[in-house]
Amino acid sequence: MALQTRTAMPGTPARQLGGPRPRWRCSETFAAWLFLLPSLIGFLVFTAGPVIAAGVISLLDWNLFSPPGFAGPDNFTRLGPDPTFWSAFGNTLYFTFVSVPLTLLVSLALALLLNQGLRRIAVFRSLLLLPYATITVAVAFVWIWLYIPTDGLVNAVLGVFGIDGPAWLISDDWAMPALIVMSVWKSFGFGMVIFLAGLQAIPQQLYEAARVDGATPWRTFLSVTLPLLSPSVFFVVVTSIIHSFQVFDQALVMTDGGPGARTTTLVMYIYQTGFQNYEQGYAAAQSIVLFAFIAVITAMQFLLQRRLVHYDV
Amino acid sequence: MSSSLSRRTLLKTAAGGLAAAGLSGCSSGPPPGTGTWSMWSSSPEEGKVWADFGRYVERRMNVKSVSTLTPSDGYPTKLDLQLVSGTASLVTGMNGWLLPTYASRGAHRPLDDLIAQDPDFDLDDFYPAIRSISSFAGRTYGIGFDVAPVVLYYNKTLLERHGIDPPSATEPMTWQTFRDLAIELSGPKDGYGFTCAPSIDDLVSWIYSAGGNVINDKGDASAMDAPEARHAIDFVIDLFVKDRVTPPINNLVSANASGMALANFLQGDVAFMQNGPWQVLNVRKAPFEWDIVPFPAGPAGSKPRVSGSCFAIPSGVNGSDLDLAWRLLKTLTSTGALDIYATAGRNNPARLSSGSAFKPPPANLGLVQKILKGRAGGGHPFDVTTNWNRVRQLLSQDLPRAFLGDLTATEAIDSFTPRLNVLMRQHRDAVRQADRRSE
Numbered sequence: 001m002a003l004q005t006r007t008a009m010p011g012t013p014a015r016q017l018g019g020p021r022p023r024w025r026c027s028e029t030f031a032a033w034l035f036l037l038p039s040l041i042g043f044l045v046f047t048a049g050p051v052i053a054a055g056v057i058s059l060l061d062w063n064l065f066s067p068p069g070f071a072g073p074d075n076f077t078r079l080g081p082d083p084t085f086w087s088a089f090g091n092t093l094y095f096t097f098v099s100v101p102l103t104l105l106v107s108l109a110l111a112l113l114l115n116q117g118l119r120r121i122a123v124f125r126s127l128l129l130l131p132y133a134t135i136t137v138a139v140a141f142v143w144i145w146l147y148i149p150t151d152g153l154v155n156a157v158l159g160v161f162g163i164d165g166p167a168w169l170i171s172d173d174w175a176m177p178a179l180i181v182m183s184v185w186k187s188f189g190f191g192m193v194i195f196l197a198g199l200q201a202i203p204q205q206l207y208e209a210a211r212v213d214g215a216t217p218w219r220t221f222l223s224v225t226l227p228l229l230s231p232s233v234f235f236v237v238v239t240s241i242i243h244s245f246q247v248f249d250q251a252l253v254m255t256d257g258g259p260g261a262r263t264t265t266l267v268m269y270i271y272q273t274g275f276q277n278y279e280q281g282y283a284a285a286q287s288i289v290l291f292a293f294i295a296v297i298t299a300m301q302f303l304l305q306r307r308l309v310h311y312d313v
Numbered sequence: 314m315s316s317s318l319s320r321r322t323l324l325k326t327a328a329g330g331l332a333a334a335g336l337s338g339c340s341s342g343p344p345p346g347t348g349t350w351s352m353w354s355s356s357p358e359e360g361k362v363w364a365d366f367g368r369y370v371e372r373r374m375n376v377k378s379v380s381t382l383t384p385s386d387g388y389p390t391k392l393d394l395q396l397v398s399g400t401a402s403l404v405t406g407m408n409g410w411l412l413p414t415y416a417s418r419g420a421h422r423p424l425d426d427l428i429a430q431d432p433d434f435d436l437d438d439f440y441p442a443i444r445s446i447s448s449f450a451g452r453t454y455g456i457g458f459d460v461a462p463v464v465l466y467y468n469k470t471l472l473e474r475h476g477i478d479p480p481s482a483t484e485p486m487t488w489q490t491f492r493d494l495a496i497e498l499s500g501p502k503d504g505y506g507f508t509c510a511p512s513i514d515d516l517v518s519w520i521y522s523a524g525g526n527v528i529n530d531k532g533d534a535s536a537m538d539a540p541e542a543r544h545a546i547d548f549v550i551d552l553f554v555k556d557r558v559t560p561p562i563n564n565l566v567s568a569n570a571s572g573m574a575l576a577n578f579l580q581g582d583v584a585f586m587q588n589g590p591w592q593v594l595n596v597r598k599a600p601f602e603w604d605i606v607p608f609p610a611g612p613a614g615s616k617p618r619v620s621g622s623c624f625a626i627p628s629g630v631n632g633s634d635l636d637l638a639w640r641l642l643k644t645l646t647s648t649g650a651l652d653i654y655a656t657a658g659r660n661n662p663a664r665l666s667s668g669s670a671f672k673p674p675p676a677n678l679g680l681v682q683k684i685l686k687g688r689a690g691g692g693h694p695f696d697v698t699t700n701w702n703r704v705r706q707l708l709s710q711d712l713p714r715a716f717l718g719d720l721t722a723t724e725a726i727d728s729f730t731p732r733l734n735v736l737m738r739q740h741r742d743a744v745r746q747a748d749r750r751s752e
Contacts, residue, residue: 064397065420065628066750084732150561170562170717258710259719260728275393276702277739278418 051291058284065278075285085286087261088269091176095265096244099180103240104233106184107191112225114192115199125196132189140253143182144169147254169255175263179250186250187243191236198232199225230309238301245294266290342400343379345634348641349402350624351381351395353388358594362657366650373644376637396420401627403638404645407455409446409621410697416449417699417747421625423452427639434643440685443621443663445694450747455623456646457663458654459591462684462692463518463617465491465609466578466586469602471498482677483689485607485615488522488548491585495558498584506558507585508577509549511716513708515574515587518618519545521693522611528698533741535733537708538726545611546715546722554718562717589620590671590681591660597674604675607690619685619692621663661685698740699747707732 058075062068079085110128114121131139146153147168155165168178202225210220226233248267251257257264257272266286274283343349348370354360363380370378381402383391389411395401396415407415415421428434436444436453443457465480472479475498480486486494495506509515517527525541528534536542553559560577578586581601587608596603608617624645626638644650651662655670661681662670668682683689698704707729715725 063418064393065415065418167717170713170719172714172719256706256710259714259717260711264710272703272706275390276706277700278414 054284054287054291057280058288060281060284062280063278064280068281071281075281076289078282079285079289084261084264084269085266088264088266091262091264092245092247092266094176095180095183095247096241098177099183100237100240100244102180102184103188103191104236106188107236108195108229108233110188110192111195111199114196125193128192129189131186134186136186136249137253139186140182140250143178143185143250144254147178170259172259172262175255175259179247179254179263182254183244183247183250187240191240194232194236195229198229202228227310231311234301234305234309238298241297241301242294245290245297343377346376346637348374348376348378348404348637348644349381350378350404350406350641350645351383351388351392351402352406353385353408354382355384355386358657359659362654362659365653365657366645369650369653370641370644373647373649374640376641396627396629399629401629403630403634404624404626404642406458407623407625409443409455409457409623410695410701412447412455412623412625413449413697413699414701415625416452416454417743419628419747419750421454422628422630423454423751424456424626424639424642425453427635428453431639431643438648438664438666440663440665442619442685442692442694443623446619446621447623447625450744450751452751455625456642457621457623458646458651459660460619460621460663460685461590461661461681462619462690463515463587463589463608464605464680464684465607466588466592466596466603466605468578468581468584468599469604471504471581471584471601473602479604480606482604482606482680483683485610485690488609488611491609492548492552492556492558495552495585496556499556499558503582505560505577505583506556507552507587508559508574508583509587510574511553511562511713513705513712514618516546516549516708516712517695518587518608518616518693519549519611521616521618522608522613523548524611524613526696527704528696528737528740531741532698532737532744534737535730537733538730541612543722543726546712546726548611550715550722553716562713587617589660590678593675593678594658597658604677605680606677607680607684610690615690616693617690618695620695623663698737699743700736700740703739704733704736707736 057068059071059073060068061071061074114124114128118124147155149155149165149167149170152165152168154168158165166174168174206224206228207220210224215223246267247265248271251263251265251268252271255263257268267290270283270286270290273279273286350370352363354363360382363382367378367380370376379402381391381395388406392401392405392407395405405421407421412421416423428436436456439457440460442462443460444453446460447453447455447457467480469479477494477497480494491507497506498504499506513527520526520537520542523541523545525539525543525545526536527542529536529539537546553562560583574586574588575592575595577583578588579596579599581599590605593605608615624642626635626642630638646663648664648666651664651667652670654660655662655667656672658671660671662668665686671678671681673679680689684692711725711729714720715722720728
């Protein structure tokens with residue numbers, strides 16, 4: 001069809017299928033590759049290359065400084081009886097499965113609020129996006145001050161309500177929730193912007209139809225907003241889960257993995273293994289397991305999206 | 314036409330730029346024969362000392378000196394990268410507690426053959442403690458440039474205000490006397506008897522003084538659950554939890570940082586601080602009178618941690634570079650160079666012949682040399698494993714829970730001992746591997 005259309009165009013020479021490609025097409029392809037090249041090189045050098053290298057290193061016994069030896073699957077079999085690995089894995093799951101739903105709820109609530117046609121919405125949107133745009137380490141230091149048990153702001157506010165706040169970052173029970181609260185605050189801005197864009201793309205006539213049908217606001221939210229926002233929700237869920245499994249900097253700065261190993265996350269343990277204990281092979285094996293786990297979780301989400309995500313308006 | 318030309322020009326410019334960037338990235342570094350060395354440096358004052366070192370090297374060796382200075386926090390990471398990429402300096406500065414980590418992994422070479430071939434070099438001019446700290450598995454891997462025991466700083470003004478006589482300048486007080494004083498000097502409001510970090514690096518001085526250690530004699534298991542270590546841990550934790558003579562812990566990360574105890578002491582409301590004489594330069598800024606005395610004596614006497622730093626040669630250095638590296642290392646650790654270091658007040662130099670250069674104030678600074686020469690108090694070289702980073706981190710995560718009173722000392726020890734034993738077995742394996750490599 002396209003070929004017929006093109007051959008029918010006046011002044012355009014006809015081209016037989018399988019014949020030589022016109023110069024302008026070659027030039028376009030070349031230009032496309034040229035534009036892609038920076039990203040492609042970046043991907044190959046900084047993403048694909050390290051992933052392949054990690055796979056190779058996971059089979060080696062290598063301390064960085066001496067020549068590596070072949071370890072076969074030993075680094076993977078070591079994972080089974082390593083209690084610290086499983087503890088870090090559990091901590092990472094805890095962090096992910098609490099922080100992601102909380103981030104989604106906060107992001108969605110704020111996006112709905114900002115979608116109400118407020119005046120100076122751009123100002124509010126920018127202010128709410130600030131935590132996301134700020135460096136995690138800087139935010140973590142601010143939260144360390146907020147969490148100081150004796151004169152931190154969090155316990156001061158709790159004190160107003162007669163609550164004796166805990167020693168957040170050094171408490172067995174409260175260190176991880178404290179990290180989660182900080183992480184939610186840090187990252188809700190990203191989801192909020194995505195949700196806001198999704199909300200603004202929903203056709204107004206659907207809301208009008210719902211209103212004419214006498215739907216309550218809650219029913220409208222469940223039957224119109226949420227289904228049509230599901231592609232945005234899916235995107236935010238997938239990216240948030242991936243980021244949460246890679247949590248590292250806030251735990252390193254705020255608790256250094258403690259107290260005990262209560263906030264030692266998988267990426268932190270990988271870092272300790274690889275760059276503090278110089279066991280590159282074992283660290284690479286842990287990275288491969290984390291990579292595989294994230295891949296499986298993401299694949300499951302993509303399978304579920306067929307049933308739960310609605311792309312049609 | 315103009316569009317085609319401009320595109321071509323753009324592509325040429327881009328290609329030229331890329332080529333230039335590539336060439337600059339492939340810089341070959343300093344020319345052969347340059348005396349390259351690396352060191353940590355976190356302040357302009359430190360930078361000046363190392364610049365003086367550089368000038369001293371150029372004057373004595375008649376070679377160009379190029380030093381790579383990195384802030385102390387990032388120094389090990391940078392050293393790792395340089396060693397792995399083959400871009401390390403001919404001589405690298407190294408904190409003593411990291412020496413077994415690098416030596417066991419073959420990152421640095423033993424120096425025994427170079428020492429044996431050099432009749433001008435006198436290893437006996439170095440304090441025994443730094444020779445122990447600079448050795449691993451019976452071989453010398455580094456030549457020291459500073460060494461010092463932990464001492465007890467005290468706030469003279471605060472003691473005078475309470476009508477308490479200064480402690481003996483040479484005789485260590487007993488733990489009980491120290492505890493009584495710390496309790497007496499605490500309170501009633503915002504006054505504290507003592508400060509130290511709730512970390513293993515500070516706790517070891519108490520453990521050594523109780524006759525214990527972190528690692529057992531065979532080097533394959535934790536000794537933290539032995540009665541001596543338990544006694545020491547109980548004593549210090551009681552200072553925090555029962556006696557409440559220490560400033561409150563608000564955050565583990567900063568509490569474990571070595572600077573926190575110093576910051577507490579400099580506030581002026583803490584009577585005693587355990588720390589090394591390497592902090593003398595910082596404590597001189599204190600707005601009150603102070604001095605140092607020996608570390609309190611436990612059941613085994615006063616045995617505070619003795620720490621030091623050294624210069625070492627990476628394994629990749631060989632041929633004519635090795636000769637240059639050895640001459641450079643000797644110059645950097647010569648009496649003249651260490652006099653520069655000590656005169657600047659950085660720390661106590663590692664050579665006996667440079668001992669007089671580290672001068673007061675404080676009035677009792679000569680104590681450091683007396684301790685190292687065995688004429689006062691006592692000391693214990695810092696015994697570390699080949700994975701001390703991990704040991705330190707494990708204990709820094711687990712011990713503070715006891716310092717906070719969330720766990721008893723026994724509960725904390727029982728909790729971390731199995732994981733500490735895993736690290737100790739890894740240490741034993743690393744030592745064995747290093748032995749096999751050197752055979």
